[in-house]
Amino acid sequence: MIKSEDSERKSDQVDCVAVVDDLCYFGVLAESRDSAEVSLPKTYFGNCIASYIVAVKRDELVGKNGIVVASKGIEKKIRDSKSNGLLGAETWMSDYRELSKKSFVGVAGSPKLAVYETDFGWGKPKKSDAVHIDRSDSISLSDCRDGGNGIEIGLALERS
Secondary structure, three states: OHHHHHHHHHHHOOOOOOOOOOEEEEEEEEEOOOOOOOOOOOOOOOOOEEEEEEEEEHHHHOOOOHHHHHHHHHHHHHHHOHHHOOOOHHHHHHHHHHHOOOOEEEEEEOHHHOHHHOOOOOOOOOOOOOHHHHOOOEEEEEEOOOOOOOEEEEEOOOOO
């Protein structure tokens, strides 16, 4: 998504001035039940989701190893936040509103949710999609339907 935006930005430039090195933001959600500040009983059934915002330089994302840079940034943010997963929760919504005016990508889902292992009585799904990503500048992540350690990445772009 960032690479397609970057191509668009460069084609819109009349002169040959390089794009200023700005930041791109990823919004990710992660389970925080095991956070030090949350004390939930082992029998708790539900989720305890924390929101994290990861900033990465645009030129690193559009480079050859952009997906690796994004992955490492997200992983580092989640690992660093394990001890205080709900820190800053009172400003999450206003933070997201502010970032929606910038280069922002939401990350929906997680391979750990094991959507292809879900069975509500009529069998496991053949295909799973996060349908809201076409309107929210988001990508989706899920486990791979073929099993193994793969990850499915969903992306919806405008037709242009």
